[in-house]
Amino acid sequence: MSSLGLGNSKTPEQEEFDILRMHYPDYKDLSWDDFISMTPDDVSAMCDEVKVAHRPRLRRLHTSPRAASPVSGAMSETPDRVVDQVSDTLPSSPTVPLDSFAPSPSSVASQPVLVQYSVVDEEHNLLIRQSLCVVGILTTLSCSGVIFGWPNLQVMLTDEQVFACNSQGNDSQQENIECNAQNLRLSAMYTVGSMACLVSSLPSGILLDYLGAVTAASLGVLSLMIASLCFVGASAENTDPYFIGMIFLGIAANLVFMPTIQLFSLSFERHKGILIAIINSSYDSSCVVFLILIQLHETYSISQLFLYYFLVVQIPIFFL
Numbered sequence: 001m002s003s004l005g006l007g008n009s010k011t012p013e014q015e016e017f018d019i020l021r022m023h024y025p026d027y028k029d030l031s032w033d034d035f036i037s038m039t040p041d042d043v044s045a046m047c048d049e050v051k052v053a054h055r056p057r058l059r060r061l062h063t064s065p066r067a068a069s070p071v072s073g074a075m076s077e078t079p080d081r082v083v084d085q086v087s088d089t090l091p092s093s094p095t096v097p098l099d100s101f102a103p104s105p106s107s108v109a110s111q112p113v114l115v116q117y118s119v120v121d122e123e124h125n126l127l128i129r130q131s132l133c134v135v136g137i138l139t140t141l142s143c144s145g146v147i148f149g150w151p152n153l154q155v156m157l158t159d160e161q162v163f164a165c166n167s168q169g170n171d172s173q174q175e176n177i178e179c180n181a182q183n184l185r186l187s188a189m190y191t192v193g194s195m196a197c198l199v200s201s202l203p204s205g206i207l208l209d210y211l212g213a214v215t216a217a218s219l220g221v222l223s224l225m226i227a228s229l230c231f232v233g234a235s236a237e238n239t240d241p242y243f244i245g246m247i248f249l250g251i252a253a254n255l256v257f258m259p260t261i262q263l264f265s266l267s268f269e270r271h272k273g274i275l276i277a278i279i280n281s282s283y284d285s286s287c288v289v290f291l292i293l294i295q296l297h298e299t300y301s302i303s304q305l306f307l308y309y310f311l312v313v314q315i316p317i318f319f320l
Helices: 012-021 032-036 040-047 052-062 070-074 079-089 105-143 146-159 172-199 201-211 213-233 240-267 272-285 288-296 302-319
Strands: none
Touching: 012 032, 012 052, 032 052, 040 052, 105 213, 105 240, 105 272, 105 302, 146 172, 146 240, 146 288, 146 302, 172 201, 172 240, 201 213, 201 240, 213 240, 213 302, 240 272, 288 302
Protein backbone atom coordinates (compact mmCIF):
# COMPACT_ATOMS: atom_id res chain seq x y z
CA MET A 1 0.00 0.00 0.00
CA SER A 2 2.84 2.34 0.60
CA SER A 3 3.70 2.16 -3.08
CA LEU A 4 0.40 3.81 -3.90
CA GLY A 5 1.53 6.96 -2.14
CA LEU A 6 -1.77 7.38 -0.27
CA GLY A 7 -0.20 9.85 2.15
CA ASN A 8 0.56 12.25 -0.74
CA SER A 9 -2.78 11.94 -2.59
CA LYS A 10 -4.48 15.24 -3.37
CA THR A 11 -8.06 16.17 -4.06
CA PRO A 12 -9.03 17.88 -7.30
CA GLU A 13 -9.39 21.10 -5.34
CA GLN A 14 -5.82 20.84 -4.06
CA GLU A 15 -4.43 20.19 -7.52
CA GLU A 16 -6.39 23.08 -8.95
CA PHE A 17 -5.05 25.29 -6.17
CA ASP A 18 -1.47 24.18 -6.92
CA ILE A 19 -1.89 25.17 -10.56
CA LEU A 20 -3.33 28.54 -9.65
CA ARG A 21 -0.67 29.50 -7.15
CA MET A 22 2.14 28.64 -9.58
CA HIS A 23 1.05 31.62 -11.69
CA TYR A 24 1.98 34.02 -8.90
CA PRO A 25 5.49 34.07 -7.38
CA ASP A 26 4.22 35.60 -4.12
CA TYR A 27 2.04 32.57 -3.44
CA LYS A 28 4.25 29.69 -4.67
CA ASP A 29 5.12 28.77 -1.08
CA LEU A 30 1.51 28.96 0.13
CA SER A 31 0.33 25.51 1.17
CA TRP A 32 -3.17 24.16 0.85
CA ASP A 33 -3.65 24.03 4.63
CA ASP A 34 -2.56 27.63 5.02
CA PHE A 35 -4.93 28.65 2.25
CA ILE A 36 -7.88 26.86 3.86
CA SER A 37 -7.16 28.47 7.22
CA MET A 38 -7.19 31.98 5.76
CA THR A 39 -10.04 34.28 6.75
CA PRO A 40 -12.48 35.59 4.11
CA ASP A 41 -10.86 39.01 4.34
CA ASP A 42 -7.45 37.50 3.60
CA VAL A 43 -8.88 35.65 0.63
CA SER A 44 -10.46 38.88 -0.66
CA ALA A 45 -7.10 40.64 -0.37
CA MET A 46 -5.48 37.78 -2.23
CA CYS A 47 -8.12 37.97 -4.98
CA ASP A 48 -7.33 41.63 -5.49
CA GLU A 49 -3.79 40.66 -6.51
CA VAL A 50 -4.67 37.91 -9.01
CA LYS A 51 -6.29 37.91 -12.42
CA VAL A 52 -10.01 38.49 -12.68
CA ALA A 53 -10.59 35.04 -14.20
CA HIS A 54 -8.92 33.37 -11.20
CA ARG A 55 -10.81 35.18 -8.45
CA PRO A 56 -14.06 33.16 -8.47
CA ARG A 57 -12.05 29.92 -8.52
CA LEU A 58 -10.03 30.94 -5.49
CA ARG A 59 -13.17 31.83 -3.56
CA ARG A 60 -14.79 28.54 -4.55
CA LEU A 61 -11.76 26.56 -3.48
CA HIS A 62 -11.64 28.33 -0.13
CA THR A 63 -15.26 27.46 0.62
CA SER A 64 -15.03 23.95 -0.85
CA PRO A 65 -16.63 21.26 1.38
CA ARG A 66 -13.72 18.97 0.59
CA ALA A 67 -11.09 21.29 2.00
CA ALA A 68 -9.59 18.41 3.94
CA SER A 69 -8.35 15.34 2.13
CA PRO A 70 -10.85 12.47 2.25
CA VAL A 71 -8.01 9.96 2.25
CA SER A 72 -7.07 10.68 5.86
CA GLY A 73 -10.56 9.78 7.02
CA ALA A 74 -10.55 6.56 5.02
CA MET A 75 -7.28 5.04 6.33
CA SER A 76 -9.13 3.10 8.98
CA GLU A 77 -11.12 1.24 6.32
CA THR A 78 -10.06 -1.84 4.37
CA PRO A 79 -7.26 -1.47 1.80
CA ASP A 80 -9.52 -2.31 -1.13
CA ARG A 81 -12.06 0.35 -0.19
CA VAL A 82 -9.28 2.86 0.36
CA VAL A 83 -7.94 2.22 -3.12
CA ASP A 84 -11.40 2.62 -4.62
CA GLN A 85 -12.00 5.91 -2.79
CA VAL A 86 -8.62 7.25 -3.79
CA SER A 87 -9.21 6.37 -7.44
CA ASP A 88 -12.61 8.10 -7.31
CA THR A 89 -11.20 11.30 -5.86
CA LEU A 90 -8.27 11.58 -8.26
CA PRO A 91 -8.93 13.61 -11.42
CA SER A 92 -9.05 11.94 -14.79
CA SER A 93 -5.91 13.85 -15.83
CA PRO A 94 -2.95 14.73 -13.61
CA THR A 95 -3.33 18.46 -14.21
CA VAL A 96 -6.14 20.89 -14.95
CA PRO A 97 -5.71 22.57 -18.34
CA LEU A 98 -4.95 26.26 -18.22
CA ASP A 99 -7.64 26.83 -20.83
CA SER A 100 -10.23 26.07 -18.18
CA PHE A 101 -9.41 29.39 -16.49
CA ALA A 102 -10.29 31.38 -19.61
CA PRO A 103 -13.79 32.88 -20.02
CA SER A 104 -16.34 30.56 -21.53
CA PRO A 105 -17.25 31.05 -25.22
CA SER A 106 -20.84 31.91 -24.28
CA SER A 107 -19.72 34.76 -22.02
CA VAL A 108 -17.33 36.09 -24.66
CA ALA A 109 -20.04 35.98 -27.31
CA SER A 110 -22.43 37.86 -25.10
CA GLN A 111 -20.04 40.77 -24.41
CA PRO A 112 -20.67 42.73 -27.66
CA VAL A 113 -24.42 42.50 -27.04
CA LEU A 114 -24.02 43.90 -23.53
CA VAL A 115 -21.80 46.73 -24.77
CA GLN A 116 -24.24 47.57 -27.53
CA TYR A 117 -27.13 47.60 -25.06
CA SER A 118 -25.28 49.90 -22.66
CA VAL A 119 -24.50 52.38 -25.45
CA VAL A 120 -28.13 52.49 -26.59
CA ASP A 121 -29.31 52.84 -23.01
CA GLU A 122 -26.87 55.72 -22.39
CA GLU A 123 -28.05 57.53 -25.53
CA HIS A 124 -31.65 57.12 -24.41
CA ASN A 125 -30.88 58.52 -20.97
CA LEU A 126 -29.01 61.46 -22.52
CA LEU A 127 -32.01 62.28 -24.69
CA ILE A 128 -34.32 62.21 -21.66
CA ARG A 129 -32.00 64.48 -19.66
CA GLN A 130 -31.72 66.95 -22.53
CA SER A 131 -35.50 67.04 -22.90
CA LEU A 132 -35.92 67.68 -19.17
CA CYS A 133 -33.44 70.53 -19.31
CA VAL A 134 -35.27 72.17 -22.23
CA VAL A 135 -38.58 71.88 -20.38
CA GLY A 136 -36.90 73.23 -17.24
CA ILE A 137 -35.59 76.31 -19.05
CA LEU A 138 -38.97 77.04 -20.63
CA THR A 139 -40.75 76.53 -17.31
CA THR A 140 -38.38 78.85 -15.47
CA LEU A 141 -38.54 81.47 -18.19
CA SER A 142 -42.35 81.58 -18.25
CA CYS A 143 -43.44 80.64 -14.72
CA SER A 144 -40.83 81.40 -12.03
CA GLY A 145 -39.91 85.03 -11.38
CA VAL A 146 -43.04 86.49 -12.95
CA ILE A 147 -43.73 88.56 -9.84
CA PHE A 148 -40.62 90.69 -10.45
CA GLY A 149 -42.28 92.21 -13.51
CA TRP A 150 -44.51 94.11 -11.06
CA PRO A 151 -43.98 97.62 -12.55
CA ASN A 152 -45.77 96.56 -15.74
CA LEU A 153 -48.58 94.94 -13.77
CA GLN A 154 -48.93 98.06 -11.65
CA VAL A 155 -49.43 100.17 -14.77
CA MET A 156 -52.15 97.82 -15.99
CA LEU A 157 -53.91 97.90 -12.61
CA THR A 158 -53.78 101.69 -12.55
CA ASP A 159 -55.22 101.92 -16.05
CA GLU A 160 -58.16 99.76 -14.99
CA GLN A 161 -58.84 102.02 -12.00
CA VAL A 162 -58.04 99.38 -9.39
CA PHE A 163 -57.96 101.19 -6.01
CA ALA A 164 -58.87 104.29 -8.03
CA CYS A 165 -59.13 107.81 -6.60
CA ASN A 166 -62.68 108.83 -5.82
CA SER A 167 -62.21 112.54 -5.16
CA GLN A 168 -65.15 114.80 -4.60
CA GLY A 169 -65.19 118.33 -6.04
CA ASN A 170 -62.09 120.25 -7.06
CA ASP A 171 -60.19 119.91 -3.86
CA SER A 172 -56.71 119.06 -5.18
CA GLN A 173 -55.42 118.27 -1.68
CA GLN A 174 -58.15 115.69 -1.11
CA GLU A 175 -57.45 114.20 -4.56
CA ASN A 176 -53.73 113.86 -3.82
CA ILE A 177 -54.48 112.12 -0.53
CA GLU A 178 -56.78 109.60 -2.19
CA CYS A 179 -54.34 109.00 -5.05
CA ASN A 180 -51.65 108.36 -2.49
CA ALA A 181 -54.00 105.83 -0.91
CA GLN A 182 -54.18 104.03 -4.26
CA ASN A 183 -50.39 103.94 -4.55
CA LEU A 184 -50.12 102.62 -1.00
CA ARG A 185 -52.53 99.77 -1.68
CA LEU A 186 -50.74 98.85 -4.89
CA SER A 187 -47.44 98.91 -3.00
CA ALA A 188 -49.03 96.70 -0.35
CA MET A 189 -49.89 94.15 -3.06
CA TYR A 190 -46.26 93.92 -4.15
CA THR A 191 -45.07 93.77 -0.55
CA VAL A 192 -47.36 90.84 0.18
CA GLY A 193 -46.14 88.99 -2.91
CA SER A 194 -42.47 89.66 -2.17
CA MET A 195 -42.84 88.45 1.41
CA ALA A 196 -44.52 85.29 0.19
CA CYS A 197 -41.60 84.71 -2.18
CA LEU A 198 -39.03 85.12 0.59
CA VAL A 199 -40.87 83.14 3.25
CA SER A 200 -41.59 80.25 0.88
CA SER A 201 -37.89 79.48 0.36
CA LEU A 202 -37.62 77.11 3.33
CA PRO A 203 -40.91 75.25 2.66
CA SER A 204 -39.90 74.94 -0.99
CA GLY A 205 -36.61 73.31 0.01
CA ILE A 206 -38.42 70.88 2.34
CA LEU A 207 -40.88 69.92 -0.40
CA LEU A 208 -37.97 69.48 -2.80
CA ASP A 209 -36.25 67.02 -0.45
CA TYR A 210 -39.36 64.99 0.35
CA LEU A 211 -41.24 65.05 -2.97
CA GLY A 212 -38.48 65.34 -5.56
CA ALA A 213 -37.72 67.90 -8.23
CA VAL A 214 -40.51 67.02 -10.68
CA THR A 215 -43.31 67.00 -8.09
CA ALA A 216 -42.09 70.21 -6.44
CA ALA A 217 -41.89 72.00 -9.80
CA SER A 218 -45.41 70.80 -10.62
CA LEU A 219 -46.64 72.32 -7.36
CA GLY A 220 -44.94 75.58 -8.35
CA VAL A 221 -46.75 75.68 -11.68
CA LEU A 222 -49.99 74.80 -9.86
CA SER A 223 -49.46 77.80 -7.55
CA LEU A 224 -49.02 80.03 -10.58
CA MET A 225 -52.25 78.65 -12.07
CA ILE A 226 -54.12 79.51 -8.86
CA ALA A 227 -52.66 83.02 -8.97
CA SER A 228 -53.82 83.47 -12.57
CA LEU A 229 -57.34 82.34 -11.71
CA CYS A 230 -57.39 84.87 -8.86
CA PHE A 231 -56.52 87.67 -11.29
CA VAL A 232 -59.17 86.39 -13.71
CA GLY A 233 -61.84 86.63 -11.02
CA ALA A 234 -60.75 90.00 -9.59
CA SER A 235 -62.01 93.43 -10.60
CA ALA A 236 -61.89 97.06 -9.51
CA GLU A 237 -64.87 96.39 -7.24
CA ASN A 238 -63.55 93.06 -5.91
CA THR A 239 -59.88 93.62 -5.09
CA ASP A 240 -59.27 90.87 -2.50
CA PRO A 241 -58.37 88.22 -5.13
CA TYR A 242 -55.52 90.47 -6.26
CA PHE A 243 -53.78 90.05 -2.90
CA ILE A 244 -54.36 86.28 -2.92
CA GLY A 245 -53.00 86.10 -6.45
CA MET A 246 -49.85 87.99 -5.48
CA ILE A 247 -49.23 85.54 -2.63
CA PHE A 248 -49.39 82.57 -4.99
CA LEU A 249 -47.19 84.39 -7.51
CA GLY A 250 -44.53 84.70 -4.80
CA ILE A 251 -44.85 81.05 -3.77
CA ALA A 252 -44.55 79.88 -7.38
CA ALA A 253 -41.23 81.68 -7.86
CA ASN A 254 -39.21 79.41 -5.54
CA LEU A 255 -41.23 76.25 -6.17
CA VAL A 256 -40.36 76.43 -9.86
CA PHE A 257 -36.81 77.79 -9.62
CA MET A 258 -35.28 75.57 -6.92
CA PRO A 259 -36.28 72.16 -8.41
CA THR A 260 -34.95 73.23 -11.79
CA ILE A 261 -31.58 74.09 -10.26
CA GLN A 262 -31.38 70.63 -8.67
CA LEU A 263 -32.45 68.94 -11.89
CA PHE A 264 -29.70 70.68 -13.85
CA SER A 265 -27.07 69.92 -11.21
CA LEU A 266 -27.81 66.18 -11.26
CA SER A 267 -28.38 65.74 -15.00
CA PHE A 268 -25.14 67.18 -16.38
CA GLU A 269 -22.33 67.09 -13.85
CA ARG A 270 -19.61 68.22 -16.26
CA HIS A 271 -21.51 71.32 -17.46
CA LYS A 272 -23.19 72.13 -14.19
CA GLY A 273 -21.80 75.68 -13.97
CA ILE A 274 -22.98 76.68 -17.44
CA LEU A 275 -26.42 75.19 -16.92
CA ILE A 276 -26.91 76.88 -13.54
CA ALA A 277 -25.95 80.19 -15.16
CA ILE A 278 -28.56 79.56 -17.87
CA ILE A 279 -31.29 78.76 -15.37
CA ASN A 280 -30.44 81.83 -13.28
CA SER A 281 -30.68 83.98 -16.40
CA SER A 282 -34.03 82.40 -17.21
CA TYR A 283 -35.26 83.15 -13.69
CA ASP A 284 -34.26 86.81 -13.95
CA SER A 285 -35.68 87.09 -17.46
CA SER A 286 -39.08 85.68 -16.48
CA CYS A 287 -40.23 89.19 -15.54
CA VAL A 288 -40.66 89.69 -19.30
CA VAL A 289 -44.04 87.94 -19.02
CA PHE A 290 -45.74 91.08 -17.70
CA LEU A 291 -43.89 93.15 -20.30
CA ILE A 292 -45.52 91.05 -23.00
CA LEU A 293 -48.92 91.29 -21.31
CA ILE A 294 -48.79 95.08 -21.09
CA GLN A 295 -48.24 95.25 -24.85
CA LEU A 296 -51.54 93.41 -25.28
CA HIS A 297 -53.35 95.40 -22.60
CA GLU A 298 -54.65 97.94 -25.08
CA THR A 299 -56.78 95.18 -26.61
CA TYR A 300 -57.49 92.88 -23.68
CA SER A 301 -58.30 93.44 -20.01
CA ILE A 302 -56.22 92.05 -17.14
CA SER A 303 -58.71 89.23 -16.58
CA GLN A 304 -58.55 88.21 -20.23
CA LEU A 305 -54.76 88.38 -20.35
CA PHE A 306 -54.37 86.15 -17.31
CA LEU A 307 -56.93 83.74 -18.72
CA TYR A 308 -54.94 83.39 -21.94
CA TYR A 309 -51.73 83.09 -19.93
CA PHE A 310 -53.40 80.30 -17.94
CA LEU A 311 -54.66 78.39 -20.99
CA VAL A 312 -51.81 78.87 -23.45
CA VAL A 313 -48.74 78.66 -21.19
CA GLN A 314 -49.45 77.21 -17.76
CA ILE A 315 -51.66 74.22 -18.58
CA PRO A 316 -49.30 72.79 -21.28
CA ILE A 317 -46.27 73.20 -19.00
CA PHE A 318 -48.10 71.60 -16.08
CA PHE A 319 -48.86 68.46 -18.09
CA LEU A 320 -45.34 68.25 -19.50
